[in-house]
Amino acid sequence: MGGLREVAASFVVPGPSGVAIRSGLKGLTRQDETVLRQVGGLLGSLASRDLKVRCAAGTAHDSEQWARRKRALTGDSSSRWAGGITRATHDQWALARRGQLAHMQSLRAGVDTITHRLAQPVGAKGSKGSPGGYHSEREWFAKSRRLHVLEDRLERVRADWEAGRVRVVRGGKKLARARHHLQAAGLSEARWRLRWQAERWFLQADGESGKRYGNETIRISPGGELSIKLPAPLADLANAPHGRYVLAARVSFRHRGEQWADRVTAHRAVAYRIHHDTDRGRWYATASWQIPPVQTVPLETARAGGLVGVDMNADHLAAWRLDQHGNPVGAPRRFDYTLTGTAQHRDAQIRHALIRLLHWAVRHHLALAVEDLDFAADKTREKHGHRKRFRKLISGLPTARLRARLVSMAAELGVAVVTVDPAYTSRWGAQHWQKPLTSKNRKPTRHDAAAVAIGRRALGCAIRRRTAPPPHDRSDRAGHRTVLARPDTLGREGPRPRIPGPRTRSVPPGRGAKAGDQSAHNRSGHTAEHEPWTQDSLPLSP
Template identity: 75%
Template sequence: MGGLREMAAPFVARGPSGVAVRDRFKHLTAEDEKMLRLVGDHLGSLASRDLKERCAAGLEHDSKQWAHRKRALTKESSSRWAGSITKTSHDQWALARRGQLAHIQSLEAGVRTITHRLSLPLGEKGTNRAPGGYRSKREWFAKARRQGLLTDRLEVACRDREAGRVCVVRGGKRLLNTRHHLDTARLTEAEWRQRWQAGRRFLAANGESGSRFGNQTIRVTPHGEVSLKLPAPLAHLANAPHGRYVLAARVRFAHRGGQWRDRVTANRAVAYRIHEDTVRGRWYLTASWTISPVQTVPLAAARVGGLIGVDTNADHLAAWRLDAHGNPVGQPLRFDYDLTGIAQHRDAQIRHALLRLLHWAKRHGLAIAVEDLDFTAETTREKHGCKKRFRKLISGMPVARLRARLVSMAAELGITIIAVDPAYTSRWGAQHWQKPLTSTTRKTTRHDAAAVAIGRRALGHPIRRRTTPPPQHRSDAVGHRTVQARPEAPGREGNRPRIPGPRTRSVPPGRGANAVDQNAQHRSGRSAEHESWQQDSLPLSL
């Protein structure tokens, strides 16, 4: 037990701090599409230039440089467009810095793992906590070369981070690399160019409380009318007063439409983003705003009445309901999803599985316990180099997306989410719960047992079951249950109810009626005991 790491305490996950809804522009005219492309291309060129200046400033960027960048953009657009562009550039730079740090940590983990495996003799077996040595001299030599390669990459990445240099591609690095593999992607150069231009357009505006309908740049009325404040060079193309262009299409936001309408009616801030889906030939408007943090329920209150333990897997969610004492109740449930196909299909599969899980928890009024998973160190090929199927299995698990979806959807239904440490839940669950929960009518899987272990850890109970006492210390000849009723449980010493129906053997009438009535049996120290040495009680008439 000395080699086990310290377990983190379970905690109640916080709810989302913002929401976003999307609606499609229907009946958009050709003039409207032309205007959107014209404005988006003009602002996209300004955003590219501003992002270049922000990346060149690096760590020496300050508020004065930010103000200088905004004044330079205001001349070619407007004050509010310039504010949205500069803030987006700063957010992209900060996101690139976080990705750079994650890349450095991944390289460090790879170099550390290779160094450890190179120091071991060939063929030495590994443990559950550390991999073993390499299998052959050929593999050892190849990994020694890779160690040098990763070390060089790590040095370059560390120098870039110290200097504040980051790499950002407006439009997406994946789409940029697709330009060199058009045959594989089944795209023509014209189709790729259309996607590239759509990805580099800038049509986003931050909201402002107090402004009319919550946004002065991209304004959406409660009735769905959309208008844009045109940049200064394009102001002569306006079809409405004050340099605005009103689109012919309307939006209505079927999801959260009431919340959005209340915000714009009260002139509260709402941010908007317009983008084109070149594959479908559609235009979309996304509205987003911040919400007050959901008041979390105390951990002790979430544990009252039990909860549902959920084990996350590559193709399904294994769930089992537990009572307040950590005992499994009912039958385990499995919520399947298919993560093959396009991103929209995978996202829909996750949503449907979570929705079924949340509705089950809502019917019983229970909280949900999940693992606080992070596979950053487990997906590296340096630790599981020869186990490609295992690496693919772990990499395919939608940990981050599933966690974000679960928290946001649970907040809408008022369900509490408890996050627990994932250490040893699968191993200990299979060791202590898989076999006892398996019967002739139920086959308990390793994932079902892991769900029980997760739920018990969230309830504050140890995963290990109560040890059965030795035979000489049992009250019955066949041994009593390991999970017993509590002392205050009513009727725990009462008679067992008679089960109607035929019996397999002949039992005299009345036999067994007082099977647990200690006073009605000849037991030592009981009132029914009557031996030759015991004196009869005196009659009351004397």
């Protein structure tokens, strides 16, 4: 067992820190859409200009430069619009910076893997945790050329990182590249232009506590009236006092509408974003706000009544209910979903599978145990080589999206989520649980057995099962325990307690003085039987 890595401790996942809800803007007039396009286009051009300045500053950016950026935008918009633009561009630069670091780490991992495999003889087999050599000289030569390519890329990315340079495309790099491949993307030039402009618009404003309805720039009243504070160059388009434009549409948030109404009535901060879906031709308004961190239950409380072990796979969630001692209860459950089609369809499939899982857990008043999966380092082609199907499989698993949605939805239903280390759960689950749980009417899969292993690790139990008692023709006459003790029970891994008594033909062996001494069983110099027994003398007086 020395080659196995240390398993991290389990913990209860904290709840979400924010809320976002969306509503369609129905009933917009042609004038309303014209105003939204002009405001979004003007502020989008200012955001592009500010992003260029922020990227040029790099890591040397400070509060004084931030103030200069804001003053440069205030004259062409307003103080609040300028503050929102500078914060958004700074967040965009920081996100690109984190992506640059992740890309550099991925390139470094690929270089290290290829360098190690090139140093091995051709055809050499790898050991556990260490890959061997390449299969042929042709592959060795191809990988040696790829090593130079990766080293050049790593050198360029490292130079950009040290200089503080990032490469950002407002509107998205994918959409920008689609301009040169319109036929492959299924877009016409006019349709691509419309989508490109909509993605580069800026129509969002941060909330302000204490201000009317929680936002002075984009304001939605409790009755659903939506108004926008127009930038200075477009003030002549105002149809309401104080340079505001009131849209004809009425906003109605169906999801969390009561929470949103409570916040805007109390003038608490609510951030808004207006965006246009060019494919559907619809406008939407998104409201978001921060919520206080949810107090997570202690780990022992989540374990108290048992829990549900969940194993995430490419097309389904495998779940099995466990009691507080780690014993599987009932039959395994499977919650299917498909990851094909549009992004909206895939997202809906994941939500549907999760809500069925959570409703099942709520009925039994149980917490959920999931793996802390992160396939960022396992998606590289250098680690898995020719296993293209496996790389495609793990690349398609929506680990981040599923984890975020599960935590958010579980917090709403009051279900605790316990995260465990994913090390060896599938392997040990199949080894220790798949065959024992198989019966004439139940055929559990490896994924079902992995769900049991995940649940036992979350409960603090060992994944392996207790050894079944030996046949009755053995010396101890089937005396081993088979019931699982609680993880906090002292001596649960120790020998059975000694039962005193004589060794006669009517009493089974193994109950002598050394029955509890495991070091004395079947070893030279020791006897596993009882010492000579002598009848105590009878008392002489009553």
